[in-house]
Amino acid sequence: MSNPDTTVTLPRPDVIVLDIEGTTSSTWFVHDTLYPYSRERFGTWLREHGDNPDVARARTQIIEEGGLGAHVNVDTLVEQLEEWLDNDEKRTPLKTLQGLIWADGFHRGDLTSHFFPDSIPAIRRWHEEGIDLKIFSSGSVNAQTSWFGNSPEGDLLPMFSGHFDTENAGPKKLSSSYAAIRDVIGVPADGLLFFSDLVEELDGARTDGWGTVGVSREGDQYHDRGVGDHPRISSFDQVVWG
Structure with missing residues (x-):
């Protein structure tokens, strides 16, 4: 397990798939x-x-x-x-x-979505680098599009090319769900990188051959559970391509 205060160097992926709660955004805001x-x-x-x-x-x-x-x-x-x-x-x-x-x-106008300070800059940076960005969340696709379409910095949806949830992909802890997503995306597993704060989800993605990064944010709901032996970060700024 990597130190969350150091950089994590990874091969540049073709596709990044992001979880939302605990990863780009606070679980406490949702709850x-x-x-x-x-x-x-x-x-x-x-x-x-x-x-x-x-x-x-x-x-x-x-x-x-x-x-x-x-x-x-x-x-x-x-x-x-x-x-x-x-x-x-x-x-x-x-x-x-x-x-x-x-x-x-x-x-x-009752709601505006929440993002950690490093999240939107990283999303913009990866999009500008030409990396394909997608979402896999337990929240419905409808919820995802509302969330990213109403951020504090406006509509982020143009930077994403796909949305997956438990209905169109399957439960987030099962490797079969990541296989289903991989089939839809049409990219080999070694070109896919998944970010999540939950070790069971990371395990599911890795079982299908994906690259994984565990996001462990101080004070968030599942921080103390850790991310197992997956590469670990506390900010997207720590991820560099090697």
Whole structure:
């Protein structure tokens, strides 16, 4: 494991895939700002947006994954969502509804996304270097596009060419999800570099042959768990190409 206060020299990748929470942005912002915002609106969205195909699909998935009856009422659906939220479970229907609610909040101007100070400069630098940038997050693609489209420095989406979530790729801790992403991208695994703060996700990517970097930021939610034997940084500024 590398010292988080030193530079980490890596082969220049063809593609960088970034996690969001704990990597580019604080998990505490998500838990303290975004989670409560969505919690307050679950019931309204299920009641008033039932004709939205994404909401209808999420409703069906809540019933199936929660083992609920087909004729369950909205209050029971909300209780299941809140249970998953309280347990920080990365359930696809939960993430789908959160993504829709947050997108609306960003559009209304209620929300602005958070980034660590080194994140946006690194994203801009890598884009200017011609590295293909993509996102893999447990947050839905809808949430990702809202997040990067409403940063403190404006719309960052033009710098990204792809977005992956648990619905279009699979669970983030499984190597099969990284294999699926690799197949879509069409680049050999040794040309892919994944950044995350969670060792289980890094292990999944490495099992498929990807390069990995563990992001360990002082004070963030999973800092004390470490990143195993993956190259370790506390700032994107520490990454150099060799």
